[in-house]
Amino acid sequence: MLEFVDLLLSPTSKYLNKRFESDILKGTLAVEAIVGSMVSIHNSGSGYVLLHHVTGEVDGDRNIWSHVEGGMGSVSLAISNAAKEAGVHIVTNAEVSQVMIGDTGIVNGVCLGDGTQVHSSVVLSNATPYKTFMELVPQDFLPGDFLHAIKNSDYSSGTTKINVAVDRLPQFQCCKSSNPEVGPQHTASIRIGTESMGEIGTACQEAWNGLPSRRPVMEMTIPSSLDNTISPPGKHVVSLFTQYTPYKPSDGSWGDPKYRESYARRCFNLIDEYAPGFSSSVIGYDMLAPPDLEREIGLTGGNVFHGAMGLDSLFLMRPLKGWSGHRTPVRGLYMCGSGSHPGGGVMGAPGRNAAHVVLEDVQKRSH
Numbered sequence: 060m061l062e063f064v065d066l067l068l069s070p071t072s073k074y075l076n077k078r079f080e081s082d083i084l085k086g087t088l089a090v091e092a093i094v095g096s097m098v099s100i101h102n103s104g105s106g107y108v109l110l111h112h113v114t115g116e117v118d119g120d121r122n123i124w125s126h127v128e129g130g131m132g133s134v135s136l137a138i139s140n141a142a143k144e145a146g147v148h149i150v151t152n153a154e155v156s157q158v159m160i161g162d163t164g165i166v167n168g169v170c171l172g173d174g175t176q177v178h179s180s181v182v183l184s185n186a187t188p189y190k191t192f193m194e195l196v197p198q199d200f201l202p203g204d205f206l207h208a209i210k211n212s213d214y215s216s217g218t219t220k221i222n223v224a225v226d227r228l229p230q231f232q233c234c235k236s237s238n239p240e241v242g243p244q245h246t247a248s249i250r251i252g253t254e255s256m257g258e259i260g261t262a263c264q265e266a267w268n269g270l271p272s273r274r275p276v277m278e279m280t281i282p283s284s285l286d287n288t289i290s291p292p293g294k295h296v297v298s299l300f301t302q303y304t305p306y307k308p309s310d311g312s313w314g315d316p317k318y319r320e321s322y323a324r325r326c327f328n329l330i331d332e333y334a335p336g337f338s339s340s341v342i343g344y345d346m347l348a349p350p351d352l353e354r355e356i357g358l359t360g361g362n363v364f365h366g367a368m369g370l371d372s373l374f375l376m377r378p379l380k381g382w383s384g385h386r387t388p389v390r391g392l393y394m395c396g397s398g399s400h401p402g403g404g405v406m407g408a409p410g411r412n413a414a415h416v417v418l419e420d421v422q423k424r425s426h
Contacts, residue, residue, distance in 0.1 A: 067107050067370070071100040072256050074109075086253040090278060095363040095403065097217040097303060099263040100256055104370040111368060115406060124248065126282045130289050134405065158182055158196045158392060166391035181417055185396030185410065188366060188378040189214060189359040192387075201388050208379045213367035214360030216349050217266050217303030221323055224342040225295050228281070229334035245284040251277040252329055262303055269309030271322050274329055275301045294342070301326055306349040306361060313348040322346075364403025365396050377402060385413040386420075393417055 066074060071092035075085045089100045092109035099105065117123040127133045139149055154172040161167045168178040184191045192201060192209045230237055234244050252274045253259060262272035278300040283290040290296050304322070311318035323346055327338040349361025358365065366372055375383050383400045385393050395413035397403040 066110055068103055069106045070103050071105040071109055072260070074106045075256065082255040082257075083253075086255045086259060087250050089256050089259055090250055090253050090276060093217075093259065093263070093276070093302065094278070094300065095216055095218050096367060097215040097263070097266060097305075098367075098369070099267075100259055107370065107373065108368050111402060111404065115404075126280075126285050128286050128288060130282070130286075131405070155195060158184070158191075158389070160197060160200050160389060164200050164390065166389055180391050181393070181421070182391060183393045183395045183413055183417065185394075186357055186365075187214070187359040187362075187396065188212065188394065188398040190357055191394065196389060196392070205379065205382075205388055212372065212378065213369060214362045215306065215367065216352070216358075216360050216362035217263070217305065218349065218352070218361060218363055219271075219301045219304040219322065220347040220352070221299040221301060221326060221344055222346075223297040223299060223327075223344040224290070225297055225337075225340040226293070226342055227340050228284070228295055229297075229330065229337045229340070231334045233333070241284045245281050249279040249281075251275075251279055251333060253277075266303030266305050269305055269307075271304045271308055271325075272302065273325075275326055276303070277301045277326060277329070279330070299326060304348055313350050319346055319348065322348075363397075365398030366403075368402055373402065374400065385409070385416045 071089050072085075075088055079085050079088070088109070091112040092098075092100055092105045094108065094112065096105075096108065098108075113122040115121075115123070117125045129136075142149060153175075155169045156172045157170045158166060159168045159170055159176065159178075165180070166182050167180065168176060169182060170176050184195070186195065188209050189212065192198075192206065198206060227239060228241065228245055231244055231249075234242070236242065252262070252272075253276055258274065259276050262274060262276050265272050280298045280300075281295055282298060283295040308318075313319060323344060324338070327341060330337040347355065352358045352361040352363070366378060370376075372378065375381075377383055377400045378394065378398045382388075382394075385395060385399055387394060393413050393416060395410045397409060399409045400412065401408050
């Protein structure tokens, strides 16, 4: 328990300094602590996110990440196929405009954007808590202190995602190899701009000052190195998870194409330092800055975890103090997304937890 509390409360930098000597190793590990956040590795409590990213397992192997054949949409497809086999009717491309609540304060379904009403005594939302309660639920049915807490929760994020199409694999100088074929260096998670914890700290401070990091911290993966279904022969897909980028930069706007391009080029040029010629291999790219993530995917503030993973919004405090059990102030409405316990990432745990709570409540009602 003492070890756990030490990790939970310590700044990442302090925790790693106590255990490792190599600046490069510490910088590499520290990235896991700041993914999807606007938090510095020097902040108390940043160590928890480091733990959060190594709690999973794949096929019994702990601390392992994996790529899904066909891309991330294959996860949703597998879930939907299993649901259809169980008799579930699925509707897509149908935006929910409002959660419907009866005069008694009990949920009775959802109203779609085209006016269609879907009636149900149970509604689960995996939208962000802000989206759910500030935009979809009629606020007359919510306690004032609950609404105030939802409105003032931390949804800040420093993440910009860049998906890149390239005509050849990057050749990293450190590998001293010019083999055009896939090597182990291409199938791993690659860290760029993380040669020391000081470099990461500086990148964060620049974003706190309103400027996208001069040398962005990047996690680079090449899913096509393991999955040949997502790119043509000889071509590859590179995924860049970059930080730190303010939601509203002080030196420009994400709505300006030139500003967006300058940031993407900054990232590509930094990769060139480690893999010369990367920029010239780029065929095209798709970029999602924090406002894009909010607009296109519904991630409030662009936060990929549906809300900050700080000590004040974890465990019993997620999404709010007293509301970690997936139930909400509206009877029949449940939260099942990353904004609920145990938090963000593609793990399915919030949904599984919520499903058990719903089954428990339905069984009580039937008795």
